[in-house]
Amino acid sequence: MAIAICPGFHPPSLTDEFLEAINFPAPSIRSTGCPLDGRSLFKEWVEAFGDPRNCEYKITVISYSAGGVGAIAACWLWHQAGGKIQSLIALDAWGVVLMGDFPIYRLSHDYFTHSSSSLLGLGDGGFYADPGVDHWQLWRSPHTAIGYGQIYGKTWDLKMTAAEFIRSVCGG
Template identity: 45%
Template sequence: MRLVICPGIHDPKLTDRFLERLSEVWEAENPRQNSQTVSHVKIFPAHKHPPFSALDIFHFLCSQELAGESLVFVSFSAGVAGAIGAAWMWQQLGGQVGAFFALDGWGVPLGGNFPIHRISHDRFTHWSSAILGSGGDSFYADPPVAHLDLWRSPQTTKGWHVSQTAGGIETVTPTTAAAFLVHLLKHYGVQSVV
């Protein structure tokens, strides 16, 4: 399982910080993990190519020797638009998509025959984005945080893990954006976030 990070239009240092914060949460839950783990993360260079371009992301994936690997996409902001298209293309050419995470992909329709999860910086974004495809379990920040703070500091972004029971009843559980994401990444078989 390979983790693919698709940032938005922002300073690349924010993506580095995002991965550092996720790694801290990951390590806190797995203190015995070997630090010599081979990297399973590919980061799309959004500072060199438009993150909203599905074709550019797809070409990047094809250049990374990922044939035969199942990919889990974690995308942010404008990167959500490009990543969902790249995920569809990856599947159309026989690749596997293990899951798709959209962090603040407001206004981006999400659909596919793979698990999709939305993570939003506030309840309004969560609710209004769900109209365009809510996917599975989701998260929204409460209290709201700034758009970039969701990417910069997911470990301090408190909010609600929203899930549906088998009977269609919605349940909410308090958590952080980072803990929500780490929990589901492990569920889908991602081995590391570094």
């Protein structure tokens, strides 16, 4: 598995804190371009992981806020070029249409954001903080955002942290 991180418009220190809290043991790339530009993100992935048709990894994409716009576009480009997407995990991608031929999971900082975003693509599962947390807290400190997570088609709707949900989706 390889991880592609697609942050939004926020101080880079928040992404540093997110990566420290999640602590993935996988090769990863942190996008540095415009979070709205899927084509630039796709090019970064090609540089990091090689030709999508020959990439040895299934890519897990984790996006935040506006980064969800570029992330979903880059996922589609990667997928159409023959690459494999393990999953797209979108944190607070409110207002972003998230649909694809690969697993998609929405995480939201509160129930309202979660329920209203589901109109733009329910995906394969989701998490919402309850009680709600600040928008930046969900990204900066996912281990402190407690709420409910569910992977649709399975029987659980468990109280957990956002970090635990992300790890469960990633298989760890």
